Amino acid sequence: MRPELPTRLYSAAATRELDARIIAAGTPGIELMQRAAGALWRELRRRWPNAGRLTVLCGSGNNAGDGYLIAILARRAGWEVSALAVAPPERLRGDAALAWQQAVAAGVNIQLWSGSLPQTGVLVDALLGTGLHSEVREPYVQAIAGINASALPVVAVDLPSGLNADSGAVEGVAVAADLTVTFIALKPGLFTAQGPDLVGELCFAPLAELPEHDIVPALERLTLDACKLLLPERPKAAHKGMFGHLLLIGGNHGMGGAIMLAAETALRSGAGKVSVATRSEHIAPLLARCPEVMAHGVDDPAQLAPLLDQATALVIGPGLGQNAWAQQLLTLALERALPRILDADALNLVAAQPTTLGSQTVITPHPAEAGRLLGWPTRQVQGDRLFAVRRLAERLCCVVVLKGVGSLVADADTANLPGLCIFGNPGMASAGMGDVLSGLVGALLAQRMNAIDAARLGVLLHALAGDRAAEHHGPLGMLAGDLTEHIRYYLNLRD
Incomplete structure (x- = not known):
């Protein structure tokens, strides 16, 4: 053996x-x-x-x-x-x-x-x-x-x-x-x-x-035996208020699919309540796909404030875009001291105006986005991914998931070992996979998990779900939405 x-x-x-x-x-x-x-x-x-x-x-x-x-x-x-x-x-x-x-x-x-x-x-x-x-x-x-x-x-x-x-x-x-x-x-x-x-x-x-x-x-290495202990079993007297209210912000014109994938994954990952702030044009298809979501048309950024007041955690970035609407929503969200995950265009906006994000913020860049945040070419990031993820966590004072084969998770505390995920497969190289990861990590944050633990568990479950989907149907043609049932499987796996 x-x-x-x-x-x-x-x-x-x-x-x-x-x-x-x-x-x-x-x-x-x-x-x-x-x-x-x-x-x-x-x-x-x-x-x-x-x-x-x-x-x-x-x-x-x-x-x-x-x-x-x-x-x-x-x-x-x-x-x-x-x-x-x-x-x-x-x-x-x-x-x-x-x-x-x-x-x-x-x-x-x-x-x-x-x-x-x-x-x-x-x-x-x-x-x-x-x-x-x-x-x-x-x-x-x-x-x-x-x-x-x-x-x-x-x-x-x-x-x-x-x-x-x-x-x-x-x-x-x-x-x-x-x-x-x-x-x-x-x-x-x-x-x-x-x-x-x-x-x-x-x-x-x-x-x-x-x-x-x-x-x-x-x-x-991130292992299931260690990471599954991060999410305790629910008491018999559980109610939805115990598991947080996650607000997802994104879905600019023509990009509603990203926020829908993230929201549906968040619900399947155990968040008590899930709200979405998006363009009004996406409300009807979002509710048709996932009626459990509380969908809000936010065409005027001023409409975001009351939704932020109710949230316990945020996801910012899926389908967000980079126009004035997107920048205003991001600015309002960053003003709140809430656990949050930033992905996609939220990262591109931060790269244009770098700021300290805080220890309860998770960012999930792919190598090109990490390069923009660091001011490096992508090849330099890929030339030493471990150095890059550490430098990024230190510079932005947050938790960083550097996506790609051998995804890495690090925070600004140098006493903590960075985590490495050895799972995942080439079938996951398809649109929307990052949105699913954002929804998953956001749901864990909403359930009061701290940022580094949510990132580590989220990255591991996301990769394992991709591998299980590939085992069932093969990697070629895998869709991001295929992962949700397998994420749910691993979240409920206790033995």
């Missing part, structure tokens, strides 16, 4: 320190390498038991040592094995050099890489490890290009070569693996930015029990 993924993730530097602590506690480095090779060999055989041929591309660091030891195991199993040294093995030091010497003694066919690869079997990427923080250079560029062009199954040792272990960014070029076996600790780059497209199936091998330590993780 393979171990479940840990909840905490560590940077590349922290992982190296953990490795050093394990060695200092009495486990020799070469033994850790042997355990790593054994774990990788087991997973490789599970996926491709009849391949019969293994080609290991080895670099100049400890990953190369793992690769040479895997070659020994494959040779002992009767496979046809070759190890291609992309870096001269004589340059290896320490345990990696010892692993190479063991491979030589075991009769492994070791050759300097000449630019060609076999046409059959499985390839092992043992080129570059977690220490990579600059663009890949030759001869590794050609080796990675050859691996990716081979059409053979690829196994990555610890992480795909060329992938930044901390940010998930590609350092020029990177291996696209079918299977990655990672060791000691999970690294953030495996789960966010470009990492998930390159990792393939991910397996974790702890290699040893971690000794007591004071090393601070970079992230923690």
Whole structure:
């Protein structure tokens, strides 16, 4: 039985320190390498038991040592094995050099890489490890290009070569693996930015029990077991007033669908009462779709004040637009000290006039919106998503959900670990998904959940609902509205 993924993730530097602590506690480095090779060999055989041929591309660091030891195991199993040294093995030091010497003694066919690869079997990427923080250079560029062009199954040792272990960014070029076996600790780059497209199936091998330590993780995974405790069971004497009155503001001319999706999700997510402030033209279709909503035509921003007086939480932004009407509604809403979530055009308006939003505000930008809020190009946000979400939370003094693969949740309190959501699927790349998330988080805020907890639970349930919808009907053609029944399922899941 393979171990479940840990909840905490560590940077590349922290992982190296953990490795050093394990060695200092009495486990020799070469033994850790042997355990790593054994774990990788087991997973490789599970996926491709009849391949019969293994080609290991080895670099100049400890990953190369793992690769040479895997070659020994494959040779002992009767496979046809070759190890291609992309870096001269004589340059290896320490345990990696010892692993190479063991491979030589075991009769492994070791050759300097000449630019060609076999046409059959499985390839092992043992080129570059977690220490990579600059663009890949030759001869590794050609080796990675050859691996990716081979059409053979690829196994990555610890992480795909060329992938930044901390940010998930590609350092020029990177291996696209079918299977990655990672060791000691999970690294953030495996789960966010470009990492998930390159990792393939991910397996974790702890290699040893971690000794007591004071090393601070970079992230923690959002898990259902932990997050579902944030929403208590309802008492038998419950009434709607106990679960808040959520006011959603948005739906400018021609954009009524966004506010409708958010409102319906809010009702399905447990808010006691839901009101919508929108353009009058959207009232009839909104009530026809969802008669449980209290719909208010607000063509004059002055009409918003009495609705704000009744609200316990706000959602601002779905279909809001960026004209004078939208700006006035946003200004009035921000004047109230209410828990709130800002999304979509509300974020674009804030980006034009940055302000401190407060600890009970949640914002949910996608990378381009985050870039506008920070004054950065989108590629800079995606180049280090963890830094971006922390910087944004610090700058606006609020809770930030940086959407995208490996969504991140952070607040301005540096003592809190940012949360990482590893769920979700490409079918969720469709219009309205952000509106559903806003309605869900808004409903949790209305139920008196604090902002950071509402954001963490909302992001997790939204992603899990997307995965459940994909399991039922496939990811292609998924609509945002398909998630509501699955969100409700997870909200009611107690065991």
